[in-house]
Amino acid sequence: MEDHFCLYFRATPDPHEALLPPRLHRQPHGHVLRRAEGIELDFELVDLQTGAQHKPEYKAVNPNALVPVLDDDGFILTESAAILRYLAAKTGSAAYPTELRARARVDEAMAWFYGNYYKDCAYNLVYPQLFPHHKRRSDEAHAATIAWGQEKTQRWMGVLESHFLGRGHDFLCSDQPTLADYVGVEMVILAEMVGSTFADYPNIRGWLARMKVLPHWAGTHQVYDGFAASLAGREFVTV
Numbered sequence: 227m228e229d230h231f232c233l234y235f236r237a238t239p240d241p242h243e244a245l246l247p248p249r250l251h252r253q254p255h256g257h258v259l260r261r262a263e264g265i266e267l268d269f270e271l272v273d274l275q276t277g278a279q280h281k282p283e284y285k286a287v288n289p290n291a292l293v294p295v296l297d298d299d300g301f302i303l304t305e306s307a308a309i310l311r312y313l314a315a316k317t318g319s320a321a322y323p324t325e326l327r328a329r330a331r332v333d334e335a336m337a338w339f340y341g342n343y344y345k346d347c348a349y350n351l352v353y354p355q356l357f358p359h360h361k362r363r364s365d366e367a368h369a370a371t372i373a374w375g376q377e378k379t380q381r382w383m384g385v386l387e388s389h390f391l392g393r394g395h396d397f398l399c400s401d402q403p404t405l406a407d408y409v410g411v412e413m414v415i416l417a418e419m420v421g422s423t424f425a426d427y428p429n430i431r432g433w434l435a436r437m438k439v440l441p442h443w444a445g446t447h448q449v450y451d452g453f454a455a456s457l458a459g460r461e462f463v464t465v
């Protein structure tokens with residue numbers, strides 16, 4: 227049986243765009259889906275810029291009014307981590323190993339990125355500097371948010387550098403990329419948007435270099451790269 231899914235995603239010019247084949251509502255971690263064998267994805271665009279996520283017909287699918295959401299033949303699934311695990315498990319992707327401890331390592335790293343890194347890097351450091359709707363109510367509150375994000379992100383980058391990437395593997399959990407790498411790399415490259423070169427983090431630099439030469443990387447990051455290029459010359463608080 228051919229697997230056929232529909233994933234609702236966000237619209238450009240959001241930097242998380244551009245990752246998946248047509249008719250999946252794209253978001254960064256979806257990069258992995260393209261790699262999973264035997265997967266057919268339809269993409270439906272939810273244009274966050276115009277508030278399409280708040281339309282009644284969309285909220286009937288995902289009451290959170292967020293992307294992504296997966297519709298697998300009427301089985302509706304929200305939360306990107308759950309979606310990735312579902313698709314990887316359903317297609318037997320090696321990116322989500324079945325051996326107990328190997329899988330636990332992948333789950334550990336995914337939880338770390340979602341629970342620790344992402345909130346500080348994206349929501350406190352990067353998004354407030356890029357997106358008007360993340361502007362705080364006063365300049366003081368805005369600057370304090372970014373300073374908090376910078377400090378915390380630097381801390382998490384240290385853990386990523388010496389703990390997750392200090393174990394001698396090419397990728398986060400093994401010598402092959404897993405769901406954790408596909409999730410994590412999209413969160414880490416956000417820091418590049420605000421000027422980070424990871425100069426003090428050789429393990430992170432090496433890992434990014436290995437991720438960026440994987441099949442599908444270039445083709446799935448065109449819009450992302452375009453958005454990043456549009457920021458050239460702007461000054462940011464960086465890490």
Ligand SMILES: N[C@@H](CCC(=O)N[C@@H](CS)C(=O)NCC(=O)O)C(=O)O
Pocket residue numbers: 236242253274279291292293294304305306307
């Ligand atoms: N925990 C959710 C978070 C989803 C989420 O925050 N999506 C953002 C885009 S990354 C969104 O839809 N934002 C729309 C809005 O803020 O109105 C997941 O991982 O799927």
